[in-house]
Amino acid sequence: GQNIDQPTEMTATEGAIVQINCTYQTSGFNGLFWYQQHAGEAPTFLSYNVLDGLEEKGRFSSFLSRSKGYSYLLLKELQMKDSASYLCAVMTGTYKYIFGTGTRLKVLA
């Protein structure tokens, strides 16, 4: 079956660094996406990984290990506005997205 796991909730302090993990088992793999979603809004694209390694984009970085079925999203210099849900999504062999359970991040002052 298809399975994507993320921690349900995380809490971190403003200015800190937080790592959100995602493990997956899917039928085929055409890349992994990370999205940010605020309550009541659509997901916003953050990053995409299809090859192993680290992709860095400003305060956000994403890592992928295909052999381990594992990815993480790293958020640096946390700001209050980073409080949101973070969704890991795998594009499968048929180009559908399977979304993970989502991680609700709370940033405290």
Place this chain on the structure above:
Amino acid sequence: GAVVSQHPSRVICKSGTSVKIECRSLDFQATTMFWYRQFPKQSLMLMATSNEGSKATYEQGVEKDKFLINHASLTLSTLTVTSAHPEDSSFYICSASGAGGVSYNEQFFGPGTRLTVL
């Protein structure tokens, strides 16, 4: 580029009525459109995939007679929730691919429609 719109953004209806939600790709031709449903504090669940001019493919457990999908053109797909009931209250999000992006077949998401059935 790659903008997807949805209409309406919010709808409240009475139990037993039907509701239509539109999804449009504004600046590209969408080869495929997807419909998702999201319950509170849960992730997005794919309901169906539709290609222009052909019947939608529904995910397991999604009733195709209840959730009617029409993809009449390369820029418009509609989802009709027939005989809506309170348990159908949810956040419905569409996405579209065909605009390229970081990956072949990247999906671009609409802003979502909040459906409340009384």
